[in-house]
Amino acid sequence: MVSIQDFSGYAPTWCPGCGNWGIGMAIKSALVQIGLPPAQVAVVFGIGCSGNMNDFLNVSAVHTLHGRAIPTAVGIKLANHRRPVLVVAGDGDCYGEGGNHLIHACRGNHDLAVIVHDNGVYGLTTGQVAPTASKGTRSKSTPAGIIETPINPLTLALTQGASFIAQAFAGDMAQTIAVIKRAMSHRGLALVNILQPCVTFNKINTYQYYRERVYRLADNDDKTDWDKAMSVIKTMDKERFPVGVIYEVERLSYHRQLPQLSGALPLWQRRRFTDFKPLEKEFR
Amino acid sequence: MRFTWKIGGEAGFGIMTTGLLLSKIASRCGYQVFDYIEYPSLIRGGHNAYEVAAGDDPISCLHDQIDILVCLNSETFNLHQARLADDALVVFDPEQFKPLLKNHWQGVAVPMGKMVSEGRGQPVMRNTVALGASIALMGGEMALVETILRDQFNKKGEAVIQFNIGFARQGYQHVKDHASGYGRSYLAAPQSAAQLVLSGNEAFALGAVVGDCRCYVAYPMTPASSVLTVLAAWQAQTGMVVRHAEDELAAINTAIGAGFAGARSAVGTSGGGFALMVETISLAGVSETPVVIFLAQRPGPATGMPTWTEQGDLLFAVHAGHGEFPKIVLAPGDVAEMVQLTAQAFNLADIYQLPVIVMSEMYLSESHATLSQTELDRIISDYQVKRGKTITKVDGSSYQRYKISPDGISERLIPGTADFYFQANSYEHKEDGHTSEAAADRVAQVDKRMRKLTTYLSQDYQLPTLYGDWQKAKTVLVGWGGIKGILLEVMRRLPDVAVMHFHHLYPLAADRLKPLLTQDKRYVLIENNATGQFGKLLLQEAGLAVGEKILRYDGRPLTVGEIMKKLSQSV
Known part of the structure; x- marks a missing residue:
């Protein structure tokens, strides 16, 4: 039996009231409920306030570079496909610096649970806009208001082939835990966008703001209808935020389409290949 | 006996395939072979050429002169006639052009286009006719051509094999009927030799398999791309996971992830892609994650000259990555060293838990050379997987x-x-x-x-390899990486010359290098770049200066002739 304590590392350094506290606890709770010991869970952290969870969560981890958590996680999964691999990243990290990787991870349907902290700002660099910030948001880097319209990570993932898309609200612990567990049990790329108030740098998207605007999706709805998923996501254009699983379909994940990973042992553990002669033949 | 055969024509007309077949035929007849391709960064149009140097003594680079030039167009003759031997044979298609023959050059007219169109073949099959004609001119049996075409088209079925053999036989017979008087005896007495013909990139791929690499991730970039395609073709046999990632950032970070999880991993690229990987090289340094990075250089800056050669990224590789952290840089000198050092790179990455960069240049990456089966077997049997701690x-x-x-x-x-x-x-x-x-x-x-x-x-550091009579030598040619074979040929031709070839480039053991580079000898640094980067590295790491330099940076490999000329000029 594992407990919350087993997964608890250093005391978090997040600002009091930060949505990261809720997300951190939800991830630990989900891992406890899944029941694997800390060493058996691989988590790749990006760089940012979200990535700082690396020191607060006891797991087999890589604290990688800004934007590169997804490709690192892809590598871990290829080398050891029998263990769950999570990505913990921020909106600037995953939708800005590393946006290309998200697109291609969706295409490849890599078997990863990608948990993105979406607070609309860059917290660790003290409050510049993130790609998810609403048009016109004023920040230190956009004093006249951001010109770009926000990226919608959910439509992006849906259109690029993600097989699981969910959203959660950091202020709703029970549902966030449920969504993360379901993302981890999904066999393929699972994107979980977590709406997360930044109490220090984002004075608009507060707990109060989200509480008034989130609405729960029923767990037992049909989640396989692409058009319906798109219409659910589009309610965000009117500041109505669906939380729960939005879309889930079965599609073979990347590693399950690799014949070389069909054996009993993971890639790293197999015996060395030594039958060189057939390869040499083509050079004669 | 030594000879050079060269074929040229428009890009997209199968010259690369025919050239490699000729290299393999020469190898099968017991010759040592070195070949070199010239091509523009285009798929169609532009001039392609493939040169094969063969000999029964050590062959490590091209020869000065061309003995047989096969011209699939007039441009080939115009571009390469300056290097024709005095008694060279010039194969041409009389319907295309008639070469203006000088010296004792002998024209061999072969109606390649006519034969192909009458036989309802595709224009690309003029190459097959040329191959047959070439082997006849070299005094070889038609069976040599038949066997190699059978191997080449094995997967395409008997009809395709016979169709191609038919065209080759026409070229062969035409020479026998009309030009037997000019024939050479290069292939007349084939010796059996157990040897392979492989490029530097193929040697890296083989070395990676020997080195137990289990995950190779790359984004295509000339001249490194064929590593990706070779390993991808092998993955069903080897079980390696070979992934064409969305970009070089993904490639190296995926390799880091797989390395963290315990699988030996590598990436391969050229300068531009390597530049994108640099931040992650720093990550490998601080996180102490093993990774092998293959860097096949081409002339930069930026997109540069994609299909040509240069040794311009040495200092970039040595200094790649922000912050201060350890890394190892290796640069094999030929295909044998490429297999051996690549396999060793995976051990070093595991033992020292750091990034290991294996450098090549287009000249080594894309040229083919012979490697004896005995030597390859020895490299493989000597290799042990060592994972350190x-x-x-x-x-x-x-x-x-x-x-x-x-x-x-x-x-x-x-x-x-x-x-x-x-x-x-x-x-x-x-x-x-x-x-x-x-x-x-x-x-x-x-x-x-x-x-x-x-x-x-x-x-694990290895000092540079010394070639020649070190005691007697008055002049020492100092070089690194894939130009080794050129330096060795200069050494073979000049008296009192030795070669000091560096393959372990960074870090350098200053204390042990000093006695080698401070003797009463003439030291000449030779590099395929504009600024003498290895000279700077020697100075930086070991405080050793090499005064004389011979540098080339026009995208072409150094030649034996120019080095000999410059050595004699600067005395």
Whole structure:
């Protein structure tokens, strides 16, 4: 039996009231409920306030570079496909610096649970806009208001082939835990966008703001209808935020389409290949 | 006996395939072979050429002169006639053009286009006719051509094989009927020789398999791309996971992830892609994650000259990555060294838990050379997988990933194999992997990481290889990487010349190099770049200056002739 304590590392350094506290606890709770010991869970952290969870969560981890958590996680999964691999990243990290990787991870349907902290700002660099910030948001880097319209990570993932898309609200612990567990049990790329108030740098998207605007999706709805998923996501254009699983379909994940990973042992553990002669033949 | 055969024509007309077949035929007849391709960064149009130098004594580069030039168009003759031997044979299609023959050149008219169109073949099959004609001119049996075409088109079925053999036979017979008087006897008495013909890139691919690489991730970039395609073609047999990633950033980070999880991993690219990987090389340094990076150089800056050669990225590779951390840079000199050092690179990456860069240049990457089966067998049987302090069990009740140790190396637990969790951290950290900004932790970890280089220098570093009669030599040619074969040929032709060839480029053992580079000899640095980068590195790392330099940076490889000329001029 594992407990919350087993997964608890250093005391978090997040600002009091930060949505990261809720997300951190939800991830630990989900891992406890899944029941694997800390060493058996691989988590790749990006760089940012979200990535700082690396020191607060006891797991087999890589604290990688800004934007590169997804490709690192892809590598871990290829080398050891029998263990769950999570990505913990921020909106600037995953939708800005590393946006290309998200697109291609969706295409490849890599078997990863990608948990993105979406607070609309860059917290660790003290409050510049993130790609998810609403048009016109004023920040230190956009004093006249951001010109770009926000990226919608959910439509992006849906259109690029993600097989699981969910959203959660950091202020709703029970549902966030449920969504993360379901993302981890999904066999393929699972994107979980977590709406997360930044109490220090984002004075608009507060707990109060989200509480008034989130609405729960029923767990037992049909989640396989692409058009319906798109219409659910589009309610965000009117500041109505669906939380729960939005879309889930079965599609073979990347590693399950690799014949070389069909054996009993993971890639790293197999015996060395030594039958060189057939390869040499083509050079004669 | 030595000879050079060269074929040229428009890009997209199969010259690369025919050239390689000729290299293989020469190899099958017992010759040592070195070949070189010239091509523009285009798929169609532009001039392609393929040159094969063969000989029954050591062949390590091209020869000065061309003995047989096969011209699929007039441009080939115009571009290459300056290097024709006095008694060269010029094969041409009389319907295309008539070469203006000088000296004792002998024209051999072969109506390649007519034969192909009458036989309802595709224009690309003029090459097959040319191959048959060439083998006849070299005094070889038609069976040599038939066998190699059978091997080449094996997967395409008997009809395709026979169709191609038909055209080759027409070219062969035409020469026998009309030009037998000019024939050479190059292939008349074939010797059996167990040897392979492979490019530097193929040697890297083979070395990676020997080195137990299990995950190769890349984004295509000339001249490194064929590593990706060769390993991809082999993956059903080898079980390696070979992934064409969305970009070079993904490629190297995926390799880092797989390396963290315990699988030996590598990436391959050229300068531009390598530039994108640099931030992650720094991550590999601080997180102490093994990774092998193949860097096949081409002339930069930026997109540069994609299909030509240069040694312009040495200092970039040595200094790649922000911050201070250890890395190892190797540069094989030929295909044998490429197999051996590539396999060794995977051991070094595991033992020292750092990035290892294996450098090549287009000249080595895309040229083919013979490698004796005996030597390859020896390289393979001598190789043992050594993973250093990689562990799957922990002694005791605690585990510290970055534990301070006298040799700088800490035990690296493969995650999930014991009940201990840890993080590979891109932030500076404590011994247990947790992030730390404490001055004492910082200094202890920097010192620990840098100590790995001291350990490497005492355990695994290799001094440059010396060729020739070192005692007698008055002149020493100092070079690195794939130009080795050119330097060796200069040495064979000049008296009192030795070659000092560097393959372990960084770090350098200053104390042991000093006695080699401070004798009463004339030292000449030879590099395929504009600024003498290895000379700068020698000065920086070992305080040793090499005064004379011969440099070339027009995208072409150095030639034996120009080096000999410059050596004689500057005395």
